[in-house]
Amino acid sequence: MNKAERTRKFIIEKSASIINRKGMAGTSLSDIMEATKLAKGGIYGNFESKDEICVASFLYLTEKLADQLNRAVLRGGTAKEKFLNLLDAYTEIQNTEGGCPILNFGVESDDTHPNMKEYVKKAIRSSQKRFFDIISDGIAHHEISATVNPKNFSIKVFAMIEGAILFRRVLESDEQMRIIHEAIKLEFESYLI
Template sequence: MKEFKNLSVRERILKTTKEQFYLKGYDSTSISDIIESASVSRAGFYGNFQSKEELGKEYLDLWKLEINQRFSRLTDSCSSPLQFTKLWYRFLILGIRKGESNGCPLSNFAASRNIQQNSWLKYQQDALNDWLDVMVRLIKRSEIEGTFCSEEKPESIARNFFLIYQGALAMWKIDGEIAHLKEGRQLTEYYLKNISICR
């Protein structure tokens, strides 16, 4: 298949897994689905991954790295959390309108699992903490440069950013209204301006 040209069996499996788990969820995607969509043999699959659980962990690692890189590139180009908020939501809304985004890969994955049986909680927490750390670095740099000042701890600000972001995404997933994401941006901007003590 053209989309798999020059890809190894492992790369084909991972490419397919990234798409299927993201769009359908972990529990709704079977190994047979992956094998069929990746056009590989069952032996080829098990020659690279011992189980679906191992594949799930690889999937989280892939997204963890990709989102971390996206976050880092964007925060590095921003002078303040407020500027980052505007750009982040702009790219998010654009991706949804173009049909390229189905929400947050981490929250989608977590929502598709029974939390009582979710053996990936630590992996999910590690991914979230990595993304929070990127935001914290931006906040601390902004405080040093004087573009943002607050008496709240950077860790608390970063967590509140993600709470609003995930809430807006959840509302969009419920009824498909992009307006929730615009409201999420506005709420975040209001929050950041409200806690700012820079004058």
């Protein structure tokens, strides 16, 4: 990695949690300069715009999240273990970087940042696919009943988890996350063969 690549990486790592917490519109160049201790020229010598930093930050945060979730799935041998590990990973994540980047960037970009909205769409689909793959594989290996629709169930589970993440942050309580976790777990277990 050359010096320019290291500087870009440094700017992204220092900016990501600020942008995730304060939002794209709420984060100023001054915030980024303060976090990185770089001058304006040092920032814009590596990025064309604040929007480019926002996109890079989103990709950085979602990659970290995906890595954590994928590791949880890989610890499982059966569809049941993989699903429950993934579900637990979502509920155990204490995101110190300002909450779920998919939720935060998604809310802000839906009407105002069409480019970012496309990145968020990909992240949502990828997250839903993680559940879809586990369910589909479980059906194929006769671990899960073929009566469950993998696509519909995956969409529902992901939406419930994201809602619970929002409630956890706004209400500053894990109660609703625990309720959602248990409801998803009970429904999933009802499909096991």
